[in-house]
Amino acid sequence: MILPEGSMSRTSAEAVDQEIYDVVIVGSGISGAIIAKELSSAGKRVLILEAGTGAELTLSGYQQDLLRFYATPDRDNQAPYAVNSNAPMPRSSDARKIEPGVPLTSGYLVQNGPFASDTTYTRVAGGTTMHWEAKTPRFLPEDFKMRSNFGQSEDWPVDYDELEPYYQLAEREIGVSANVEDQEYLGLKFAENYVFPMKGLPLSYLDQQVAKGITGTSVTLDDQSYDLNVRPFPQGRNGIPNPKYNGGKGYTPVGAVSTSQIEMGGRCQGNNNCVPLCPVQAKFHAGKTLAKAVQTGHVDIVTQSVAAKVILDNFNGRVSGIEYKKYQDTTSSNYTIHTARGRLFVLSANAIENPRLMLASGLQMENGLVGCNLMDHAYLLNWALMPEVCGTGRGTNCTGGIVDLRGGSFRSKQAAFAVDIHNDGWGWATGSPIYDLNLLVDDQNKFGKTLRRDLSSRLTRQLLLAFMIEVLPTRSNCVSVDPKYTDRLGNMRPVISYTVPDYSMRGAAYARQFAQTVFQRLGAEDHTHYDPSDYGYITYEGQGYIIRGGNHLAGTHIMGENPENSVVNNHQRSWNHENLYVVGGGSMPSIGTANITLTITALCIRSAREMIKQLA
Amino acid sequence: MQPRLNQFVGRSAVLTGFSTVDLLGTAVAELYLSTLETQLPAGVTDDLLRVYATLPEGLAIKTAEHPMTALKVRA
Numbered sequence: 001m002i003l004p005e006g007s008m009s010r011t012s013a014e015a016v017d018q019e020i021y022d023v024v025i026v027g028s029g030i031s032g033a034i035i036a037k038e039l040s041s042a043g044k045r046v047l048i049l050e051a052g053t054g055a056e057l058t059l060s061g062y063q064q065d066l067l068r069f070y071a072t073p074d075r076d077n078q079a080p081y082a083v084n085s086n087a088p089m090p091r092s093s094d095a096r097k098i099e100p101g102v103p104l105t106s107g108y109l110v111q112n113g114p115f116a117s118d119t120t121y122t123r124v125a126g127g128t129t130m131h132w133e134a135k136t137p138r139f140l141p142e143d144f145k146m147r148s149n150f151g152q153s154e155d156w157p158v159d160y161d162e163l164e165p166y167y168q169l170a171e172r173e174i175g176v177s178a179n180v181e182d183q184e185y186l187g188l189k190f191a192e193n194y195v196f197p198m199k200g201l202p203l204s205y206l207d208q209q210v211a212k213g214i215t216g217t218s219v220t221l222d223d224q225s226y227d228l229n230v231r232p233f234p235q236g237r238n239g240i241p242n243p244k245y246n247g248g249k250g251y252t253p254v255g256a257v258s259t260s261q262i263e264m265g266g267r268c269q270g271n272n273n274c275v276p277l278c279p280v281q282a283k284f285h286a287g288k289t290l291a292k293a294v295q296t297g298h299v300d301i302v303t304q305s306v307a308a309k310v311i312l313d314n315f316n317g318r319v320s321g322i323e324y325k326k327y328q329d330t331t332s333s334n335y336t337i338h339t340a341r342g343r344l345f346v347l348s349a350n351a352i353e354n355p356r357l358m359l360a361s362g363l364q365m366e367n368g369l370v371g372c373n374l375m376d377h378a379y380l381l382n383w384a385l386m387p388e389v390c391g392t393g394r395g396t397n398c399t400g401g402i403v404d405l406r407g408g409s410f411r412s413k414q415a416a417f418a419v420d421i422h423n424d425g426w427g428w429a430t431g432s433p434i435y436d437l438n439l440l441v442d443d444q445n446k447f448g449k450t451l452r453r454d455l456s457s458r459l460t461r462q463l464l465l466a467f468m469i470e471v472l473p474t475r476s477n478c479v480s481v482d483p484k485y486t487d488r489l490g491n492m493r494p495v496i497s498y499t500v501p502d503y504s505m506r507g508a509a510y511a512r513q514f515a516q517t518v519f520q521r522l523g524a525e526d527h528t529h530y531d532p533s534d535y536g537y538i539t540y541e542g543q544g545y546i547i548r549g550g551n552h553l554a555g556t557h558i559m560g561e562n563p564e565n566s567v568v569n570n571h572q573r574s575w576n577h578e579n580l581y582v583v584g585g586g587s588m589p590s591i592g593t594a595n596i597t598l599t600i601t602a603l604c605i606r607s608a609r610e611m612i613k614q615l616a
Numbered sequence: 617m618q619p620r621l622n623q624f625v626g627r628s629a630v631l632t633g634f635s636t637v638d639l640l641g642t643a644v645a646e647l648y649l650s651t652l653e654t655q656l657p658a659g660v661t662d663d664l665l666r667v668y669a670t671l672p673e674g675l676a677i678k679t680a681e682h683p684m685t686a687l688k689v690r691a
Contacts, residue, residue, distance in 0.1 A: 071654070071655065073655055447630065448630060448631065448632065448633035449633030450633070451631070451632070452632060452634075
């Protein structure tokens with residue numbers, strides 16, 4: 001995918017000061033990139049404000065990020081990116097236990113607790129798709145009707161059938177590899193004769209061993225029996241193009257982004273270290289969509305530009321501009337202030353940065369819902385050693401899982417979940433393989449061939465089941481701002497308050513039992529333990545669990561049928577400001593058990609159509 | 617082969633159980649040594665290599681005397 005040479009510096013902040021764009025977009029992640037592409041393809045003039053440096057979008061910049069990641073001994077999913085105090089971002093390593101009444105302020109996110117989240121998002125060009133796992137399941141039809149079906153939270157103002165054509169477009173844009181026959185479960189319907197752009201990626205050997213072990217196993221929940229299966233996940237990774245796609249026209253995978261023609265990234269190579277970054281860019285990232293947008297010639301991007309304030313016209317409530325701080329470089333706090341002007345404005349920064357900017361600009365609604373209902377999937381990890389070598393460490397991070405309990409009548413009482421089988425072993429739970437190395441060397445004094453043999457035996461038998469548990473909107477789980485807490489440029493930092501709801505913890509408690517059942521069927525030795533000193537430790541009904549963040553942030557500018565119960569309408573347009581769209585996960589009224597990016601993409605394509613109508 | 621690289625490969629052979637030929641055959645020994653030196657605080661790599669020199673007879677491997685290594689050195 002060609003990103004035209006010089007496209008990231010085609011304009012300057014000074015030149016932008018003189019222009020009125022059709023649309024000004026804040027943030028170049030998946031939401032901003034999609035909207036930029038759709039609108040520029042319709043001939044609209046688009047400006048994107050990007051807080052990061054944009055270095056990631058050249059091939060050499062991407063390679064530097066990879067090398068930085070490889071060379072970092074203590075790796076988190078932000079490790080590829082150079083520290084930038086002008087556009088700081090949360091890191092999972094920032095999380096600490098929170099003492100009651102003493103906010104955690106050491107990281108970028110200020111956390112009031114009581115739950116200490118290690119959730120993150122990435123503030124570079126391409127946004128959090130620069131570290132995502134790239135699983136792309138659709139929401140279930142029942143996920144859109146939580147109130148009608150289960151008496152929980154609210155129904156969405158769009159349903160599955162309405163969103164289905166946009167799911168197809170999202171799967172095209174991301175380049176999804178999957179087989180329809182694997183994805184037809186729990187009411188998921190596909191258009192007649194639909195095929196995904198590329199054929200499904202195969203299950204790993206580990207997936208297959210788990211599948212073999214649980215064949216014939218069923219569980220009963222709320223008087224309903226569920227047969228357990230291992231299914232492949234749809235993936236935003238390039239597989240074998242399906243010749244039947246698009247009425248027999250096929251699909252051409254989109255490879256690495258570069259200023260010159262290169263042959264890289266056309267196929268997933270099965271690298272196990274593809275999160276945060278795929279070594280060859282076979283995993284989708286929003287830079288690919290951004291490059292397509294830039295190719296139209298209608299998109300300007302200004303980088304190192306941090307949106308600071310949404311400026312309102314006090315007479316009519318319309319947005320008249322976005323004030324932003326253009327910093328000189330990452331090593332200095334020097335900046336100049338500019339204003340981007342346009343006819344429409346789109347906040348696509350993410351579900352924490354969007355409300356942060358709105359609240360810092362005084363854009364709270366009468367219903368007080370801006371920033372409320374923060375959601376993030378609650379992850380419960382369970383880990384065990386399989387009785388035989390299972391090839392752990394081969395294949396991309398996660399190729400298959402158990403999704404049979406994503407839906408069901410039990411959701412009136414407890415959270416649903418999807419189970420990921422992790423091909424990268426216990427890394428997330430324990431820090432493997434370093435954990436195992438320390439154990440064998442420091443505790444057992446092993447070295448040489450014995451060390452290799454024992455290390456290999458442990459690592460290739462590791463099974464990690466990560467339960468992605470549904471979280472419902474709770475008004476008190478929220479993002480706010482406080483002038484006490486600012487970043488280096490003087491922008492207010494996000495302050496979050498968060499509790500994992502009991503509904504989710506009931507799901508977590510069941511998930512733990514479920515994992516024990518699965519381990520028993522597999523003959524696997526359960527090594528799961530939840531240390532009470534861990535920052536994510538939660539006690540529920542006398543049992544302790546550790547909950548991890550999912551980086552699936554949502555809910556802080558919820559969409560709804562009316563301005564009384566929501567922040568945006570079903571096109572993600574602000575109820576209060578008719579030329580402002582606030583897009584992304586924050587618009588979701590609930591998050592079900594699907595990774596949210598595909599649905600964000602579908603929603604944004606739909607919103608872009610509405611913007612084009614509004615601009616006509 | 618440089619004495620420092622020699623010590624590093626020898627030490628790695630003891631720790632990993634791979635032969636020095638295997639390790640040199642990867643062609644990344646120099647890169648790994650330089651990565652180690654970049655990542656660790658100054659002096660730690662020296663300490664690690666010094667410890668290797670004190671290993672009991674039989675554990676320390678005489679890298680440069682291995683025929684395959686000698687070929688590499690001559691090349």
